[in-house]
Amino acid sequence: MTVDIKELLAGRTCGMDLDFSFRPELGPEPPVALAGVVFPEDAHASGRIAGPAGCLRLTLSVTVPWQGECARCLTPVSGTLEFGMERTVAEKGTLSHEEEIADYSDEYLIAERGMLDLTPSLSDAIICYFPEKVLCSPDCPGLCPVCGKPLSGGDCGCKKDTHDPRWDVLRTMRFPDEETPKKSN
Ligand SMILES: [Zn+2]
Numbered sequence: 001m002t003v004d005i006k007e008l009l010a011g012r013t014c015g016m017d018l019d020f021s022f023r024p025e026l027g028p029e030p031p032v033a034l035a036g037v038v039f040p041e042d043a044h045a046s047g048r049i050a051g052p053a054g055c056l057r058l059t060l061s062v063t064v065p066w067q068g069e070c071a072r073c074l075t076p077v078s079g080t081l082e083f084g085m086e087r088t089v090a091e092k093g094t095l096s097h098e099e100e101i102a103d104y105s106d107e108y109l110i111a112e113r114g115m116l117d118l119t120p121s122l123s124d125a126i127i128c129y130f131p132e133k134v135l136c137s138p139d140c141p142g143l144c145p146v147c148g149k150p151l152s153g154g155d156c157g158c159k160k161d162t163h164d165p166r167w168d169v170l171r172t173m174r175f176p177d178e179e180t181p182k183k184s185n
């Protein structure tokens with residue numbers, strides 16, 4: 001999403017409303033938290049760029065519908081990520097300490113020849129605000145290790161400590177970092 005802010009930079013207007021939909025673009029290698037997450041609908045942003053030409057400020061409210069699956073029980077989970085974004089907007093070459101700005105990209109947005117590309121900042125913000133782990137509920141108990149059913153649906157009736165004789169030999173094995181064989185429980 002690129003916005004033409006020439007009128008603002010020239011001081012011919014002091015505010016510009018923004019209201020647009022966009023496809024979240026997370027690049028070819030999204031962070032682990034977003035692996036497997038899809039965006040079934042366009043995300044939406046609305047807000048304003050306003051202020052005197054030398055001191056433009058962007059404020060945006062962003063909503064991002066998403067779908068994924070619970071990291072523990074694989075149940076499909078969907079939700080809407082909502083966050084606010086604020087940046088100081090400046091034309092390239094007009095800030096005295098511009099070379100430092102790469103380090104402050106969560107504070108500044110730099111326009112080039114009056115065009116402001118919002119996509120990289122929106123993508124960064126989505127990655128930053130997205131939950132570290134998608135879970136169907138914060139205390140999801142995961143899957144039954146025996147039958148693979150989600151334990152959130154109630155007890156599946158499996159005996160969780162079933163004794164598999166094939167592993168008996170391992171129980172009696174000594175490992176180099178162990179003084180005594182593991183006591184079976
Ligand atoms: Zn779950």
Ligand SMILES: [Zn+2]
Nearest residue numbers: 144147156158
């Ligand atoms: Zn089970």
